[in-house]
Amino acid sequence: xxxxxxxxxxxHFGGVKAVDGVSFSVDAGEVFAIIGPNGAGKSTxxxxxxxxxxxxxxxxxxxxxxxxxxxxxxxxxxxxARTFQNIELFDHSTVLANLLMGRHTHRSTNFVQDILFLPKxxxxxxxxxxxxxxxxxxxxxxxxxxxxxxxxxxxxxxxxEIGRALAIGPKIILLDExxxxxxxxxxxxxxxxxxxxxxxxxxxxxxVEHDMSLVTQVSxxxxxxxxxxxxxxxxxxxxxxDPHVQAAYLGTPEEDAA
Amino acid sequence: MRVVFKxxxxxxxxxxxxxxxxxxxxxxxxxxxxxxxxxxxxxLAEAANTLIWALAGMGLMIAxxxxxxxxxxxxxxLAIGAYTDAALMNxxxxxxxxxxxxxxxxxxxxxxxxxxxxxxxxxxxxIATLAVFVIVEELVxxxxxxxxxxxxIMAPSITFFGISFDRYGALQNFYWLVLGVVALVTWGYAxxxxxxxxxxxxxxxxxxxxxxxxxxxxxxTKALAFGLSSGVTGLAGALMGHYIGFFNYELFSIFIxxxxxxxxxxxxxxxxxxxxxxxxxxxxxxxxxAILRDNLNATTGIDLGSVPGLxxxxxxxxLILFIIFEPTGLYGRWLKIRTWFExxxxxxxxxxxxxxxxxxxxxxx
Numbered sequence: 001x002x003x004x005x006x007x008x009x010x011x012h013f014g015g016v017k018a019v020d021g022v023s024f025s026v027d028a029g030e031v032f033a034i035i036g037p038n039g040a041g042k043s044t045x046x047x048x049x050x051x052x053x054x055x056x057x058x059x060x061x062x063x064x065x066x067x068x069x070x071x072x073x074x075x076x077x078x079x080x081a082r083t084f085q086n087i088e089l090f091d092h093s094t095v096l097a098n099l100l101m102g103r104h105t106h107r108s109t110n111f112v113q114d115i116l117f118l119p120k121x122x123x124x125x126x127x128x129x130x131x132x133x134x135x136x137x138x139x140x141x142x143x144x145x146x147x148x149x150x151x152x153x154x155x156x157x158x159x160x161e162i163g164r165a166l167a168i169g170p171k172i173i174l175l176d177e178x179x180x181x182x183x184x185x186x187x188x189x190x191x192x193x194x195x196x197x198x199x200x201x202x203x204x205x206x207x208v209e210h211d212m213s214l215v216t217q218v219s220x221x222x223x224x225x226x227x228x229x230x231x232x233x234x235x236x237x238x239x240x241x242d243p244h245v246q247a248a249y250l251g252t253p254e255e256d257a258a
Numbered sequence: 259m260r261v262v263f264k265x266x267x268x269x270x271x272x273x274x275x276x277x278x279x280x281x282x283x284x285x286x287x288x289x290x291x292x293x294x295x296x297x298x299x300x301x302l303a304e305a306a307n308t309l310i311w312a313l314a315g316m317g318l319m320i321a322x323x324x325x326x327x328x329x330x331x332x333x334x335x336l337a338i339g340a341y342t343d344a345a346l347m348n349x350x351x352x353x354x355x356x357x358x359x360x361x362x363x364x365x366x367x368x369x370x371x372x373x374x375x376x377x378x379x380x381x382x383x384x385i386a387t388l389a390v391f392v393i394v395e396e397l398v399x400x401x402x403x404x405x406x407x408x409x410x411i412m413a414p415s416i417t418f419f420g421i422s423f424d425r426y427g428a429l430q431n432f433y434w435l436v437l438g439v440v441a442l443v444t445w446g447y448a449x450x451x452x453x454x455x456x457x458x459x460x461x462x463x464x465x466x467x468x469x470x471x472x473x474x475x476x477x478x479t480k481a482l483a484f485g486l487s488s489g490v491t492g493l494a495g496a497l498m499g500h501y502i503g504f505f506n507y508e509l510f511s512i513f514i515x516x517x518x519x520x521x522x523x524x525x526x527x528x529x530x531x532x533x534x535x536x537x538x539x540x541x542x543x544x545x546x547x548a549i550l551r552d553n554l555n556a557t558t559g560i561d562l563g564s565v566p567g568l569x570x571x572x573x574x575x576x577l578i579l580f581i582i583f584e585p586t587g588l589y590g591r592w593l594k595i596r597t598w599f600e601x602x603x604x605x606x607x608x609x610x611x612x613x614x615x616x617x618x619x620x621x622x623x
């Protein structure tokens with residue numbers, strides 16, 4: 001059964017066709033990767049799904065529901081979590097506070113109850129914290145709990161951002177270049193976590209990634225895009241062997257001759 | 259350095275992690291409560307003034323320090339609070355109803371203007387709030403039957419439960435009233451900041467795009483923050499009206515807005531404590547300068563009072579030095595000093611140097 005269905009999605013910025021007729025569907029429990037050269041429109045697809053951009057045409061369906069007209073802040077409560085290519089954490093808060101912010105969709109208290117800090121608020125805070133502690137344990141962030149984001153190394157920030165997305169308790173997690181800027185060991189950690197998310201948490205993973213070894217290792221299916229258009233879809237090996245994909249990355253012999 | 263052994267999540271949720279910091283707050287509260295018996299009327303009135311400024315500072319801190327919404331128009335909310343309170347009391351309403359109503363009116367007004375205004379940010383929002391200030395100032399002059407126009411209005415004497423809280427007749431009671439309001443607001447503010455609402459404010463301040471991705475309605479959150487901010491400032495305005503006694507539109511000038519902004523910046527953006535430290539500095543500094551000048555005159559015969567603008571210059575120099583050398587404000591400086599002692603002798607010179615932050619995705623804002 002497909003959890004996320006993207007149908008003929010397109011967005012044009014003036015004359016620039018950033019994404020132009022991309023269709024794919026992601027099955028529940030699948031790890032689906034989108035690859036492509038720089039500027040291919042991979043992150044734009046993510047921004048369309050998380051409703052930051054308004055599509056020019058096409059539809060996005062999640063869990064049988066059309067989400068094309070929803071607001072960007074309504075997406076998280078459906079169970080769609082995401083990370084950003086250039087880490088977007090709350091720099092002046094602790095790791096713990098950042099993860100707790102991921103629980104926003106699960107709050108049921110209003111601001112008056114919050115100001116009075118009624119017993120209900122405390123009960124919910126305990127529950128949020130318990131859930132966040134599970135994420136901290138999963139990603140081995142115990143040592144950083146009370147550290148400010150502003151002082152943390154890049155690799156840890158990347159992990160905290162994945163943690164914040166997991167704290168939402170999503171059905172699908174959109175990872176925008178989870179391994180960019182990470183060392184080989186850290187990339188291996190990410191690979192294991194993606195495996196665990198799928199196996200233990202029953203999560204569906206949609207990711208954009210340049211590191212082909214990571215893509216090959218974890219993904220079930222791969223979609224290659226270039227210039228906003230889909231090139232090929234299939235297993236990592238199939239896509240890598242595709243002549244169109246090779247042409248997009250390496251150029252064609254004819255072009256070289258010309 | 260104190261290590262707290264935690265057996266549940268509650269110490270992290272509580273306002274204070276351990277008994278020691280609770281005791282410190284209790285001692286501070288105790289001193290503030292018995293202050294009328296320790297100092298004379300002049301200094302007690304100054305203390306009340308400082309508390310009122312701290313209250314207004316907390317109001318602005320919610321918007322500027324915790325939600326990242328710069329406002330140059332907060333004098334307008336002080337004015338709305340002061341005039342609403344005075345007008346309702348003149349119409350016969352008791353203080354206990356007029357005072358919360360003043361906060362409510364200022365808060366609602368703030369929230370309503372925030373809905374269009376918070377779509378702007380930074381300098382544009384500052385200019386928009388400045389425009390709001392000018393509009394409110396004109397309205398105050400135009401609504402003469404309520405506000406007394408250019409001539410001004412008298413803030414009636416406060417009496418409830420048969421006890422007088424008049425600023426001149428019963429200064430001690432007035433001081434305790436102000437202290438009580440400030441304590442309540444501080445408690446509510448601290449609660450807010452440890453709750454989901456407070457976290458959503460911080461989220462909006464630090465990264466709007468990821469706040470949205472976490473399901474936070476940014477416009478609503480900003481409007482709520484701005485509403486709470488102007489509501490608290492409105493309460494401070496009502497008390498300021500009673501403190502001054504007789505006031506007109508000139509009391510709430512643009513300089514009050516700027517001074518308020520200085521309170522939160524010099525005090526320490528993003529810390530409730532900063533509003534208090536900033537208020538102490540802003541209200542205390544002119545006093546200190548005056549005392550020093552008088553002493554200098556008495557001991558050496560040098561009369562600096564004849565030099566025009568000396569106070570203002572000294573004041574400005576101190577502010578500029580702060581902004582250059584201690585952008586985290588007085589509270590930030592205090593945190594550094596405290597850490598230095600806590601981890602002595604391991605403190606390093608560059609421990610607090612700000613790290614270069616990684617590239618933000620500006621284009622998605």
